[in-house]
Structures are given as structure tokens and as C-alpha cells.
Amino acid sequence: MILVTGSALADEPALARRQVDFFEKKIRPVLVKHCYECHAAGAKKLRGGLRVDSREGLLAGGESGPAVVPRDVEESLLISALRHDEFEMPPKGKLSASVIADFEQWIRDGAVDPRRDVAKATKAKAIDIEAGRAHWAYQPIKAPAVPQVKNTSWPAGDVDRFILAKLEAKSLKPGAGAAKIVLVRRIYFDLIGLPPTPAQIDAFVRDESPLAYERLVDRLLASPRFGERWGRHWLDVVRFAESLTLRGFVFKQSWRYRDYVIESFNNDRPFDRFLTEQLAGDLLKSSSVKERRRNLIATTFLTLGNTNLEDQDKQQLEMDFVDEQLDVIGRGLLAQTITCARCHDHKFDPIPTRDYYALAGILKSVKALQHANVSKWVEVPLPTDGEAKRKLDVHQQTIARLTGRIAELKKQLGGAAKNASPRSPTIVAVKDLPGIVVDDAAARKVGEWTNSQSNKQYVGLGYTHDGAKGKGEKTISFLPKLPRDGRYEVRFAYSHGTNRAAKVPVTVFSADGEKTILVDERKAPPIAGLFISLGTFRFEVAGQSFVMVSNENTSRHVIADAVQFLPVDEVSKLAPKKTAKKKPTVVAKPENKNPMDKLAAKKELAAVQAELAKHRKAAPRRQMAMSVLEIGSGKDLKIHIRGSIKNLGDVVPRGVLQVATYGNAPKMPTDSSGRLELAQWIVDPHNPLTARVMVNRVWHWLIGAGLVRTVDNFGTTGEPPSHAELLDHLTSQFIKEGWSIKRLIRTMVLSRTYRLSSAGGVGKDDPENRLLSHANRRRMDAESLRDAMLSAAGTLKLRMGGPSFPANLASDYGFKHNQSRRSVYAPVFRNSLPELFEVFDFANPSMVTGRRNVSTVATQALFLMNHPFVRTQAQFTAERLLDETRNSEKSRIDSAYRLTLGRPPSSAEMALSEKFLQSVTNDTEEARSEAWTQLVQSLFSTIDFRYLR
């Protein structure tokens, strides 16, 4: 014993020496040569927080975890990286197989490594939240003192004092005020998005009262058109859309959210309440059905992302979905680029990855998707009241009564009804069946299949079986020739029996992917003893549409007889086809003691079943809304290292952005996601971001540039405010006045600053007009442009709300937009926006857009020159002008300018227009109308039509 031990002991140093030798010869040189550049103490930039220049470094690893786990090759990330599996290291090229084998050997032997850490293992520098608070946007909102100004007669209010003080500090003066005729056009478009009519212009210009403007502002704020204009601004921020890019799926319910937003602006719903409803409306108490509906609809906000629901990795998909929500909450509500912290601490702002996963945990605790090959968003039923509710109740009672009666009758009939069809020979020809039927004879077979007719119940020429052999090697595919795209009910025929397989995988390949149904072939097919329904699927003629039966993972016989595709919309028409009558049924022996009772029961059963079907079909449509579902608990997430779902770190308790939290952080409940707590934190008056962000947005929408021009980014990479005190002044007032958007707007537009003329041009001292010595000339957005043309033409329809596209629309591909309602009601389709929107810089409906692009491109000119919409509206406008009882050409021209540009023509414009009309008109009425159409179209294309001065 002693000897043995002794020899083992004696061997140990030798073994250790050999292992160290191995390391020195085979491992260290490779590490030095290929890895130290980025993963050692002296690295210019240490990558991934990993150091491989010491044993400690390798064992501790980097951001992804330990690089080496002694004796466990598969768990050692270093090996996976060398193999170019999870990572690809070295990045310049894979090392040779023998080198990788050396590393595997080394780890298997215990990863002996004599190097000890000299420099302390570096730890990534943590973000200092407290220091981060120094940034202006995270500072508490203060109500600053209103500054003193020299020119005390100019300011109309405090806003002007803040503006003037800055101008005076630079020895600048505010420019002249805008002329009334300019101002009236500006305020109409800004507040309601429509041009003033010539009569409205005249009325305002003639109104000498000092209160004329204020009264006009109040009237416009009270107009239902206001919500349509300002609601649309909000829809930009929340990436509102009515379809997904993916396969053009349409959101049939998202219009409800659009209407909710419009209604909220019209009713001046306090902004804090407005946000709370959108984030957590479903969790709010409501005192009426109406309020409950509103609260549910508001949460559509969370569901509108343009996510790729087809992603096959559902875990990944869910995290991407959450990321999208965080992007909208972050940039839309807080002007914070939170999603930068998904893979690492934010590089510029004090947002650690922990905060990202604290927030993500809240949203991940909510069910927002139903998974399938192509996952689906969640829709919830809306409560109803009054007549709708009564109808629904009646319907439900009827259904309950009928299904109850059916159960009774079935029971009464005992086994008879159940056994009505089996074992009675039923052979149906393909041509006698409705829909598209593929018999097994026409199916494509892989592997050896045998035809049989021994069981006398089948479609066409017998059925096919696998002989209970060659399991996993055989498939049989039924490929129909479908006449058109659409939804079909798919039915599968098989002959049942006790020697059949219990779990036959039958896979339907449709436009929405594939779905496998396990059919128990021991049981009789429920439909006419022949078929079982596999469900309803959407097929595209050009796409995959077939059913495949496999014998994989089955025992006993797998049978396939036929597959039937029934167009769903025509089912009722097809149902009464004479299959039943044609059945060569051998009369079953009466098993009943009292055949007359049975007969009556059967008759009644058939009648009740028919009635049930009728009621089901005529069911009152349940109103639905896009929303999310609480799952009754809240779960904290683990940090996803480098954003990877496969690389998890510490658990982070759900929470909010630390840097924007003053006072106690919200307590997260265990029985719900914490969305309500999140909402309450967001609208807390002490949150330094939310109110500031919205006030700045409103300023941007009215003035043309925010006080902070990067309206969606208040982080350190955004711009600082031009007038920080003014922003805080307005913000604190906004909160004090109950988060009223209308009051905020009123304050802004009543300022003299807003009412300045845009003329005066660019000064050297302030080339970007940051100090607002004059108004910004602004490009009209797509909606205003379109609505203005429709207004001039007299064709604009002002009907509010409701769905924006037909309920039976299957996808948004190639949708034809041709409504004459206000632009806000045009369906926002991600694959097919109205062309005018696309061309004139409409907000990208997949992204948070606080500030739209302003581009000048030839496609805009081409649109105005050649698109039929412009020409048609010009023509209607021309007809209106020619209809007017005016006797002179001059007065007609005057009218044309007032209708389109909101002002009379200059003398030069008058002369040019007259000359043009003379040059192209002859006496015919047609030519006259044509000439006027062309004139109006030119006016639609002019600078003054496309800009707000």
C-alpha cells in the first residue's frame, strides 16, 4: 500500500510538470499570438471584458461567462469560440484542427496554467447613476423665475419674455408680426390641419376686435377637427399602423385605437391619464362599460410594433417584441434610447443593462403574442352594453339551450346516434363531394404504400396504408389544385379500425405555415363516417398548399384515404349537396325497443342541430380590440448577456430607469406584471422626462423646431435645449394645470413668438433661428397637403371615426386608396401607404417619429405633375370656380388663389394667370375647363401652397 501510494505521489510532480510543459509549448504561444491583442492586460481595447493572460482571467471569463471550465470541454466557451460555434475566434480565421485538439486536450487534463494574475482582473467600469443625473434632462423640473426684459411692451406673456430675454442678450430684436392673412392660414393648419375657407379668412381679417385672434384659437381648439390633427401627431410617435409588413397581415381592430387617440385629444384627456391608459388601461378600474372599453382599446399602443412574427425562435421573438415596446416607451414617452442598453450598458447615457432588463421584465410578464409557426397578436373582446349586450346575452342563452338539448337527445338515442354511420358501407365518388378533393390514388407517395378496399368505407378508389412497416420512412402528400386564394376547411378521410395507429401526424402546409394534427385512426371519422376536419386554413394559389400524412412515430397501420378542401365562404352553399342521399347505405338493424321514439328523437336532433348551426352563423359579432393579457404574475428577468437569449446572467428585479427616479422606486407586484406601476412612475410629476418631452413635442409641432430639436432623444447624444428655462417654465405650468394639452397649445399660440412673420430671413448671428427672432417657414405635411386639395375641390368628407378598410380585407398588398375622408382616416398600411403619404415624407409607421423628414425630391414633383389625384382635385376645383357666378375672369382668378393659397394673387401672379388662360383657352367649354384645371394644378404645386409662411 505504502509503495503504491508512494509511487503515485512520486508521479504527481512529473505529471504536473508534463502538463505545464504542454501548456508552455502548445497553449501559451497560441494565446499570446492570437488572443492577447484584444484579451490581455496591455490590450489597446479589452474586448468582451475577457482576459486570457492569466488563469484567473480564463476562469472568470468575460461578459459571456467563464472561458474555461477545467475538465469540461463542451462547457468551455473558449473551445466553442475556437471551433467558430457561438463566437468566431480568432476573428481573422479559424485555427487549425490540431491546435483546437490541443486546447481540448489541455482542458480535459484540467487546464493547468501556471500564470497568475499580476494586474488585478479588470472589471468593466460601472455606470455612475448619481453622476449621470448632472445631465440637464435628468435634473428635476423647476419653475424658473421669469426673466426681466428691456422691451417690456413686446411680450404678450411669459413665453415671450423668455424668448425676448435671450434675443436681447445677443442684442437682437424680434421681427415683425405676421400679417393677419398669413396668421389665419397658419393657425388653421396648425390647430385643425385644414385651410380656412375664403369666408373664414375674410371674417378674421375684417374682425378688428383685439380679441379676434384669441376667439379664433378657442374656436379651433373646440373643433372636432382639432383631435384629428393632433391625434395624428401622436400616432406618429407611437408608430401607429394597420398592418404588418410580414405577409401584409391587417390589424382589423387598430382603428379603434386611432379613434381613441382622436377622441382623447378632442376631450383634452389629461396627458398623464392618457399615457396611463395606453400602458395599463386594462389594469385600471372603470366605472362604466364605456370607460372599460376605452381603457382596453388604449392598450393597443403596446401591440402595434412591426414585428417579424414568423421568427421560428419564439423566445427570441418575445424578447424582440419587448425590445420594440421599450423603444416606443423609451423614445416616445421619455425621449430615452433605452434599447441601446440591451446588449451592454448604454455607451453614452446613464442607463445600465440592468435597467433595460428591469423594464423588460415588466413587459415580458405580459402575454402579447400567441405562438404558432407565424405567431399572432392578442385581441380581447370588448364589453358592450345596451342593445348589443342584450343581443349577445340572448345569443349565448340560445346556444346554451340548443347544445343542452342536443346532449339530451344524444343521450336518449344512446349509442345509436354515435353508431349510425360506422360499419355501414359508404363509398363515395370524388365527383360527388363538394369542394376540391384529392384521392389517395392521386397523391404523391414516398416509400411503399398499399392500396386497399377491404373496409367498405372510403372515398374514390379505396384507401392507402403503410402496412405498419417502415416507420418514419413514408409520406403521402395530397396536392390540390385550388381555384383561388382564400380560406378553406381541410378534411381528412381515413377508414378507421382497431389495428390503426393512434397518433397519425397529418400536416397542413398553408400560407400561414404548417400545422400538424395528430389523428386517432382507431376512432370513426366524425363527419359522415368518412372525414375528420383538420381546421380552416388560408391558402395562396402561388404558395404552398398541401396536406402530408407521415408514418413517423406511429405504431400499427397508418391509413390515408382522401383530403377535401372546402372553400369556407361557400360552405353553406355546398353543404346540402347530395352526398347523404347518394350514400348506398345498407339499413342498419334497428337496435331499439321503441323505434318510433327513436325516430322522433333523431328527427328532432337533426332539427336542433340545424338550428344551432343557423344561430352560430348569425352570431352577433363580438367587438374586439388589440391588447395584451396579464398572466396573473410578474417575473423578474435575467440579464441577457450581449442581448443573447442563450447567455443569461443575474436576475434583475423589475423596475424603472434609475437615473430618472426621484424618491422611492416603484414596488413591483408579484401578482401582476407591474405595468401600472411603470405607468405611474412615467407620469409621476417628479419624473424629469415625461412632461418635458411632451411639452417639447408640442413646441416642435407648432414652431417647427423643438426647444430641444432632437425631440425623441433627451440623452447626452441629443441636443441641449435652446431655452432650458422656458422648457421648464412651460413644463411646470403644464403639470400644474393638470396636464392639459389644449391649455399648453393655447399658451404657445397666443404668444407673440408664435405670431411672428417668417419673413426677415436668415441672420448671420443666428443662422438657424434658434433664438426665434422670426417664425420658421414650414413645409406642409402630407396630410395637410392632401386635405387642402380636397378642401379646395369641395370634395372632403368630414365623417369621423370607424374602420378604415373593408372587414374582409385579407392583406394590405396593393391596397387601392381612394377615399375622400380626411387623411387621418386613410388606412396606414405598412406595405402600401397612400402614394401621396409615401412621397411627401409621411412618418415611417414602423418607427417612433417625433420629427418627420423634410425632403425635396423629384418624385414629389412627378406626383404633383402627373398623379391622377392631383389632376382630379384640380378639376373639381376648376368646376367650382367656373360655376361661381362671377362675371369677370379676374375675380375668378382671385377666387382660385383664395381657395388654394388663402390669399389674393399679387399683380404679377394675376398677370401670369390671365396670360396663361388666354394662351390656352379657346371658346369651347371643354377647353375652358381644361385651362382652369391646369391653372389650379399649377397653384397646387407652387411654393406658397406647399409651405406655411
Next chain:
Amino acid sequence: MSPLRGCVAQLQDAADFANRVSSLTLRVMMNVSQPHTDRMNQTSHFITRRESLRQTACGFGGLALAGLCADSAAAANSLAAKKPHLPAKAKRIIFLFMQGGPSHVDTFDYKPLLEKENGKKMPFDDARTIANSGKRGTSQRVMKSPWKFKQYGQSARWASDLFQNTAQHIDKLCFIHSMHTAGVAHGPATLFLHCGSTNFIRPSFGSWVTYGLGTENENLPGFISLCPSAGNGGPRNYGNAFLPSVYQGTAIGKAGTSVKGATIRNLKNTKLTRAQQRRQLELLQRLNAEQLGSAAGDTELEAVISSFELAWRMQNNVPDVLDLNKETKQTQAMYGIGEKATDNYGRQCLMARRLCEAGVRFIQVTYGDNSANPAWDQHSNLPKHEQHARAVDKPIAGLLQDLRQRGLLEDTIVWWSGEFGRTPYAQKNGTGRDHNPGGFTTWLAGGGLKPGFSFGATDPFGHKAVENKVHMHDLHATLLHLLGLDHLRLTYRYAGRDFRLTDVHGKIVSAIES
């Protein structure tokens, strides 16, 4: 003054633009009879637009020359040609997109082992199964290719009977047999191919290229997508996302319909004669000059005015560029135009050549449709590949030959690819192959690429890329590099950070560069 304009202003080099435009405009205009190309009129610099608009009496076409000094056009036009970061080996790309994922093991990646092991069940790490369930090593039935492979050309590279015509040009091609990408389903993988992201809203490749290089011809868009599919990302695949909208791809035609007669939207006025419209535009520009008033010299408003002039020129020039009747019968025949199977893709390819000649930077030529399971997506009926190959093979061969003959292949890259490849085993033991993002083949040809070359390899079954793997990010980086763009420097600041096509990835594959 939007800050956007500040950004754009930095990106352009007005003088450079003027030089390039003058030479290139000539190139396009060779078969155009418009007498309005004297845009470098020296006196125009010294009179204001307003005056010139007032003084000129020679019609709209004439106005364009008087008013348009190159500087103001450049200020308005952020599409102006820009200097690349690095010396460029190619100037433009024609991307032949094979939508749906053609099978590499049935086209260009010859795997004799499939024949040998045909029908055998073996374990494979199937990408879809892994994504769905994490399960590795599921049993699959190996399926041989129904087509014969042959070696072609001096380079003796392999191609199957599906691409016999293209194979005649095999010595021009540079194969990458070790592609791999992200996304198992069409939607994610198609977006990844075009935009470098499976899910997020990102600018497409062509938008990045035009952002980086501008266009060589101001009468045409810089980025054109011929017959794009509405499916699997649709417009996002040629969208500008957060880049300025001027970099958006312009669609001509749409998948599933003939490209014959397709053109840029709103290019033609159906009601007015040319003379009528010219008179109307003259009125418009005079009114605009009036309204410009004291703001003369305001670049933003001048840009609006010049956009009409550019539109007018596009209207006059584009139909000529797209008019395939300008080509000889032989050329048309070379592309398979006039033959039923090849007519449509042949037209697309010939249009691509004409656009490329006219100075368009990035032309995508899609072979696909609008369904969720697009053209090459043979899950169940692999022999259908033949129909697709027949439609594209001859046109592609014609394109390669034509580009070579005209010397265009020197500085044009032809890029052939699907969004992924297909599995070497039968899907669910049926008759087709499933998606395979883990290994597939792409080929390139032309400017800066090694001809008759092949790089990387898949495993002996053709399932996974194993040797010299090239990720889609790497391919993007390499293509940009060939165009003289450094993928690390081609950035755009949005939402507080700099974005790149290659995100934080991408390695240039210098081995394929000549």
C-alpha cells in the same frame, strides 16, 4: 433650417458633383434628342434664378438650363455623386435576387455524397428544429439531387444542368460556397439579406450604397428595384428606414406581373400633351419665381423649383433608358426575350444593363412572387426548381456576356443569391427540401473579384458551411469594400447612435478580391 439639412450638406461635394454629372449626363443622353442639356451655361452663375426665370422666353426646357446652376442643384440633391472612402474596384451592383432560396446542392455546390447516401436516415442539426425546440441531431432522410453536375470552363467549377447557360460563363464567376446567414423563415432571412437585420427597421443595402456614393446620373434614381416582391418584408427590402428618403429604392414593376411597359411611378401624364404640360410647367415656374420673391437664394425653396426641372428631365429621359426596343434583335435574343420561359426575366436583366450603363448605383433584379412561400421555395416538389432555373438561366448568361462585351463587367458587380440555401435532406421525408441558413452558395462576378474562383466550403453533405465561412454581414462588408466604402465608416446617426449596415459585425473577405 432643419438639422437634417446640415447633415446632408456635409455629405455632398458640390464641385465633384458638377464634374461627374457633366460627363455622365452625356452618356445617358446619347440617344436622347432633347436640346436642353447645356446646363453648364457659364452666365447662369451670375444671374439670379428669379431674373432668369423672368427673362427667359424659350419655354420650360430652356428654363432649366438658365436657372439651374450646378451648385444649387447639388445643394438640393443629396444624391450627388460622392467620393468613396477608399479606391473603388467597382462602381455599381446588379443584384440578381433568387427569392425563396434556391438549393445550392442542386445548382452550384456539387456533393457526390448525396448520391451515395441517398435515402438513408441520418442525424442532422436542422435549423428549423433547433429554432423551434432546441433539439439537435434529428433524423433526416438524405436526398440526392435530381440533376446531373458537370465541370465547366478552364476553372473546372461544377454546375448542375439547371444552369447550363450560366455555366458557360463560369470562368467569370467567383463562388462563395460557405455562406451562412440569420433567419430560418423567409421573412427574417430576406430582411437580413437586404437590411442586415432579421427584425429591426433598418435601411436596405441599396440605400446605404446610394447614401455612401450618391448617383452617377441625376436624371435617374440611384437605387432601383426591378419587380420587387410585396412579400417577406416587401418595401422594407428597398426602404431607406431612418436614412433621408432620397436614398429610398425606386420600384419599377412588381413581382408577379410582366415588366413589359413598367416604369417609374407618375412618369407620364395621361391627359396632357408634351407641349401642354410644358406650358403648364412654365406657368408654375414663373409663379414660383414670383413667390420666391425676396427669398431668392434660399436653397430650400430653390430646391423645390429645381425638383420640377429634374422631374421634367426624368420624364423625358427615363422612358428611353427603359426602352428595350432600342436594343438589337440579337441582344434581345441573347437575354431570351421573346421566348416564353425567359421573356420576363430577360427583360428585367436587359433593363438592368441599361440602367447600369446610365449610371444607377444599385439595381436589384428580383425573380420571385408575392406569396408567403416564394418562387424557389420547394418544400414539397423539388423538380419545380427546373421551371425557375429555366426562367433565369439564359437571361443571366445573356447579362454576363453583354456586360463583358461592353466593358461594363470591369466596374460592375453582378451578385447572385437567395436569402438562404436548402437542406441536403428531404423535408419531413417528403419530396422537397427545407430552408438552410447554415450553408449555401452565392456567386459574384465583375469589378474587383477573382474570376473563375471559389471560396469556402460546406460539409460533405452540403449542410453547414465549415471552411472559410462567410456570414451575410461579411458579404455586405466585402461588397461595400469593393465599392470603395468602409463598412465601419459608413455610418448614420439616428436615435442617439451611429448605425451601420453591418451592425457590430462584418469582416472583409479579401481572399475573393482580385
